Amino acid sequence: DTAVSQTPKYLVTQMGNDKSIKCEQNLGHDTMYWYKQDSKKFLKIMFSYNNKELIINETVPNRFSPKSPDKAHLNLHINSLELGDSAVYFCASSQGQADQPQHFGDGTRLSIL
């Protein structure tokens, strides 16, 4: 059973479009995260939710809007996609907050044409 699953695995779209990435975890964790990994392999946290409440919101354009319908899901919606949004986006979860081991999904590779 996949602990943290993201869909889709690959997403190719044009500039200006709106897209969503879904994430689900079946570990019973109460905290979920979104990270962005750029071409240089730097992983940067974007958002963190604890029990459906936003607790970390980094300096991310407001075109990115996370939504947590329940504590097992944290989806990422991106409006008006730009070339610079091309990256791999990882979802993660942990029990408790950032001092606990985080479990990552396998990523969504977003390519903007």
Added chain:
Amino acid sequence: LAKTTQPISMDSYEGQEVNITCSHNNIATNDYITWYQQFPSQGPRFIIQGYKTKVTNEVASLFIPADRKSSTLSLPRVSLSDTAVYYCLVGPSNTGKLIFGQGTTLQVKP
């Protein structure tokens, strides 16, 4: 924020012990030291976490000196499948988040 410095890359051969050292001079009292492993096209995977002295699990050992300004991840008898990027992180102290550095790319050769 506590910054980490680790070698960009390392080479090793199968069967050898690999030690990757990470510097974190500004580590805060409440910070833990955590290591993750990332294979291509996969998300990072937790390896080990420690606060001080030595921690060992089935995968690796983590050595932390008394001043906690550095730490060393030790991988015993590496195999080709240990080729990956290894990230050293310190946190979360008061920020509530972990900061990933650029990691160490370990290449294990036959």
